[in-house]
Structures are given as C-alpha cells and as structure tokens.
Amino acid sequence: MKSIPRTFEATRGLEFVQRLPARASRNGFHSLHRSRPQGSNRPSHKPWISTRTAKTYARPPNRFEQMVIDARLQHPILFPTLLIGALGSVSLFTVMAYNEYMRGKTSAYPPAVEEQLRQALHYCHVKPDPEASAQYFMEAIKKADEVGMDPFGKEAMGIRIRFAQMLEEFGHVKAAIEILDGITKDLQQKLAEVDEQLSLKSDKPSDGDVAKAEQRKALVKGIIQNKVKVSSLYESDYIQDRTMAKQTLSDAVALVVKETKDPQLKGFTDDNGAGLTTGEIAAMLSQMGDLYATTGEEANAVQVYMLTLQPLRASCDGSRSCKEVQVLSNIASTMGVALKNPGAKVNGKPATKEALAAGRRAALKWADQAVATAEVVKPEDRDEICDLALLSAQMTRADLLLANGEKSKSREVFQSLLPTLKERNIVPLVKVAEQGLKAAGG
Template identity: 25%
Template structure:
C-alpha cells in the first residue's frame, strides 16, 4: 500500500526533487522486507490491481449501454413549476433597500416597470371579474350546461370576437337545444333568448331578420293568449287559474336551470297570461320602432303594431277594472311602461304630421310619467309642438253659425288658443327641466331646455312677436353652444335666419 502511494505521487506534472524526497522519506519509514514478504506484497498488489481493473471495465460497459435516464418524478416537476411561478424574486426586488438601489441606478426604467406591472395586474383582475360577472351570471346559470355553453359562445362571437356566421350558428344551436330539452317556449329564458337574437340582428344592421324573429315571437305569444282566453270561456280553467284536473301548476323542471334547493315561483295560467301579454306589448312597440327605421320605412306596418300595443294596454286596464284582478294574476304594466307605448304611438303620428292624434297621446303619457324627471319635460315639449303645428282654420262667423245650428257639435279651438296652450306647455317643459337636480338630472334636461327655448321662439314668431322670438332663439343658441348640442344650435340659427328674412323684422 505504501509503494502504491509513492507511485501515485509520481505524475507528469510533478518535479524531480519532489519525487526523490518522497522516495527518501518512504525508505526511512519502511523497514527492509524479506523475499517472502516481498512476494506476498507483490501478490496482493497484483490482486488489487486486477480487481480495480475489473471494476473499471464493468463501469465502462454500463456507460456503453445507451439507456435513457429515468424521468423525474411528478413531485419534482410540480416543485420546479412552483418555483418558476414564484413571485419571491419580484417581491425581493421591490424591498426597501433593493428598490432604492434600483431607483438610483435607473429611475425611468423602474417607473416604467412599475406602471407595466400595474397595468398587467389590472388587466388580470378585470378578466377575472368579467368572467365571473358575465359568463357566470344568472342569465347563463338558468339554462342547462350544454345550452349555457352554446349561449356563451354565441355572445362571445357577437360582442368580443365578432363573427356573424359563428354567432348565428350558436344562437340557432341554443334554440334547438332548448326545444330538445323540453323547456317552456314561453318562459322568460327562452323568450329572452329569441329577443337577444333579434337585438343582435339589429346591431349588425340586419333589420329584416330582426323583424322576422320578433314577428314570429309576437305571433306565437298572441296565439298562446288566444288559446288561454278560449279555455277560460270554455270553462277549462278553474277559479284558481289552473287547468281542470290539476291541483296546482307544475314547477319548473330541473333541466330548466332551477336550483332544487331554492324556492321556485310557480305561476298559474292568469299569471302567465299577464307576463306573456306584457312582453307582447313591448315586442309590438319595438316592431313599430324597427318598421319606422330609415333603413326599412314601412310606416303603415309601424302604425299597425303601435296601435295594437296601445289598444291592448287600454283593453287590459278596462278588463281589470270591470272583472277585477284574478287570483295570482299580478300587476299589469307599470305607468312608465304604459306611457312609453303611448309616447311611441304619439311620435308615429307626429312623424306623419297627424298632430291632432299625437297631442292627446302625449298628454296621457305626461299624466303617467313622474313629475320631476327629464323625460317628462321631453313629453311636455312634444305636446307643445303638436299643439302649435295643428292646422286649425281661423274661427269665423260661418263657424259660429254652424255651431249655432249644431249645438251638440264639438267646439273647435282657435289658432290663438292653440298657440297659447303650446306656449304654456313649452314653459312647463323648461321649468321642469331646470327643476330636476341630483342624480335624476341628466344631459337630457339641458337639451330639453334648449329645445323648449327654440319652441318658445317659434311660437312667438307664429304669434307675431318677433322681439320675444329673437330673444328666445338667442338664449337657446347660447345654451346649445355651452352644452355642445348640435341640433339645438342648428335649430336656433335657422330660427334667427327666418326672423331676419321676415318682412316684419325688416320693418322694425
């Protein structure tokens, strides 16, 4: 063993003196060996050398085998992934001492990095919020999972990544899945899905398809109401509003998206009729708006739908007053909703210059509208315009004679009386718009004030008071410029130009 160590010291990199010194020290420490001992030592060294050689050969033989190393366990992979996603390096960089040193070295880059991190963090928070607030909202959870999935895709290709072909594909698929799942076609969810499809068609400018979807839904709703009312006349519905042979209405099935642990609001036939009839009125008003659109311009169809909506509203009110409210029938449309239907029909008559028909509708809508609201001021303005533009003939002696011959005939208002009434309503509109304060006040109030001032200028010009007309137009022009209301600016400037071109103003 000592001899082997001495041999190990002799390497090509060592110098000669160091080797000789090692030999001398070994010779002093080792005693002389006999020939027998030398033979035994030589034998041991030979055996040890052969064993080492065998081991080296075995290791080389294993290396020669080209075997792939085993894959690391899943635990190590997860640990490496967790370390790669760790925020410790970023947090450590933003410690007090590190942050100060970074700011001293490169302040601009540090500020830019902080802003970028804040933007990324805000975007991530918004994405998570949008996902849970929109795609996991109640409008999806009410449907079975497969229908909700199709509806999410339809809305995604409608709003986030517009693709009309894919959006239409998934809308149709969702409707087909609703039919296959046996959902009630007159439930709020299924009717809402069809209304959403019509709204999407309108959004992309396909007004014809939007009208077709709403027309089909309106006809189905009218047919259901007609069959239900016939069942009442035939005595097939009892006093509790249920079909004969059933003790109570069946609750929604689990496939309809209802939670079995939550109480479900079941409705009888009268409650369902109220809900469907109210939606039918809203759909009919929307169809009147679509038919009046500049891309469609079917005024007669618009008028038919709006007249039906108003007549249905008034007939239902009259029925409830005569027959009373049925069991669990629920409330009818709110006053604001009824006023909206009346206003829509009044605007239709206004567009056809049938002011004598529009005025009573606006007056009725005002009575149903909240007293302190900007929209009430708009209705007052509309009423003032209708009264001022009614083509009433001047009251003459011949009309007095005809009134004497027919004492029961309706008294026709004079032109001056109509203008006075129009001026009164325009002043009411201005005061109402100015009186609205707080959260109820919107830009509509300021625009209504500007329009009311223009209307007062027009009414004064019709009455021959050019001085007041000029004052009102200038006030409207100033207000319209202050709020950047382009239609008001145009209307006021045109009014001033008419006054300048009139003979009476030149005479003054």
C-alpha cells in the same frame, strides 16, 4: 511606556482561546459563559450537554431537495420567478376548476344548450361571424326543445330574443323582425289557450288559477314588448317603414288599453293585465306620439302626448321630471307645426285667422308649462333631456310669439337663446334663431 507590538495583541487572544477547555472553544462565547459556575465555586460533576440543535446535524438532502438547492444557487433570480409562476398556474387552474364546477351548479341552461349558446355568443362578440352565430343559435333552440325546456319560459324565450338581437346588431333587421314576429305569434297562440282554460274554471279561485293568471300576464307583456320592439325596427334607418311602425305600435297600445281596468275614468295604473308599470306605459305612448308627429299626423300626436302625462306623473309619484318637460315641450312644438300647415285645421274644421291665433296661445301655454316644469326639477334629477327639452320649449315659445305679432317678446327670447345654442354648437337651431331674430327686427 513602550507600545505593545501588534503581533502580540493578535496572538494574545489566540493563546487565551487555546487555554480554554475544548467545549468552550467549540461553542464560542455562549459556551464559555455557561462553563462558569453560577452562585457556587464548587466544581460541577454534571455531564456536559451539547446545545446544538437538530438543524446543525441535518440529514443529507434527498435528490429533489438537492435539485432545489442547486437551482437556487445557480439561478438566484430565475428560480423565484419560476416558483411564483408555478404557484400562480396552480391557483389559476384551481379557479378554473371551481368556475366549471359552479357553472354546472348555477347555469339556467342544460349543458347541451349552454354549449351551443356559448358558441353563438362567441361568434357574436369575440369573433364576429353572423352566419356561424346564427347556426349555433338555431342549434341551441333545437337542443332546448330536445331536452324538454319550457318553450314559453324566460330561458328558452330568451334564446330566441337574443337571436333576434344578434341579427339586428349585424344589420339583418328584416330577419330580426321575422324572428320577433314568430315569437309574438307563438305567444298569442299560447295566450288563447290560457284564456280558454281560465274561462272553464269555476268561480272559486285555486292555486293553479293564480299561476295561470301570472302566466297570462307574462304572455301579454311579452306580446306588447315584442310589438314595441318590432315597431322601432320598422322605423329604423334599415327599413324606414313608418306605416308598419305605426300599425305595429298601435296594436301594442290597443292591447295595453284592453288590459287596463277602466282607463278612461281611472287612467293607467300598475294594476293591469299586461304586468306593465306606468313608466313603461308612458314610454310606449311617448313613442307612439313621436311616430305620429314625424309622419304628419300632428293631431293624433298631440292627443297621444297628452295621454302620456298621466302615467308618466304616476310613475314619478307626482314629482316633476325631465321626461315630463320633454312631453310638454313636444305638445307645444307639435301644435305649433300643425298650425303652420297650409290646410291647418282646428277642432276638425278649417282654421280661421282667429282660430289660428287662439291655437298659438294654447300652444304657448304648453311651452310655458314646459319651462316652468324644468325650473322645479330637482338639480340631482336634471339630465341632458331637461336641457334639450327646455331649449326646444323656448324656441317654440319664441316662434309662437313672433307668429302672433309679439315681436319684442320674441326678439328677447331669441337673443337669450343664441349664446347657449352657439356654445352647444347646435347649428340648425342657431340658424333658426338667427332667422327668427331677423324677422323680429333684432
């Protein structure tokens, strides 16, 4: 069989299309399929209905649509990028507008005060300039007074405290102390007024009395917290005035004792006129003990450390904590230092050889308590404080054993400590341990 020429194959399809009705050639295969009668050979006399959609005969594009079409054709990559950027900008402006709206709804400060505060913080964190920041803080305080903000409310008081914090951050510690002292004096004056008002009230309490009592508690707490902060500033490297630090912190502790109901019998509790928790009281007492210990007043330090244990344990609901390990270790080490002083005294009397030995045995018990407490602290509660306090207690223990003539026990402790001290690279304690080991004959 002869092969059919390729030209015939190509033209045969063309001839077939030419024989089709006009509507079939226009609409292609689907129109051809619809042109066949379904279920009947009778010719249909229904008028033919076009299947074109509205999109086929779309209206001519307007000027804007034509610009979009041209942009898509001429810049197929740049156009989508610009479109996404435009949508992002609109979204950003929407968020900014919402943020400004909500700021006006939720801000604790009037707009005039808030604007000055924002500038003050800008020159504190974004573009550090202590002088400019101080000017804006002072202006914020002035505006707060002008708009009638409560000068003893937490918002207005917070501006002044943040002002002092800014000065401290830039190294102007004396100026920060002046700001905090000014706040303390204002709080003390207000406290005197409130106390006078409460003293004039009748025995029957009212809602106003309850509010006044809460205000009084907030004032006392503010005074104490300010004094504690000022004490730490006096102790800082910028000032290094530990005498003033002790005096200021001592005033704070005295006020806590005054506001506590029968502390000698009941100890410190959360139910006090200062609104302080037992944890806060314990932290304050521990700081006081540290001050005494670092200024050569070991006897006072030991007493304050011992006072710290009761509120500290109360704050932990009786469970053992790393802070307790630290306080116990501090008691032992401070007692050990006191017993080494040339003019050491025990119970206020010059120490004899027997008294010194008894004192060292007492200090050993405190060191043993620190070690035992560290062992029972829950693993999830352990932190760096635990590890360092435990090392300190063990070093104190080894030193006390050596001083009491128990060289073999002392040598054993020093030998067990050296690897850990070297691993942690605590060079001063490594030297002490090596010297102790040598003295113990190791």
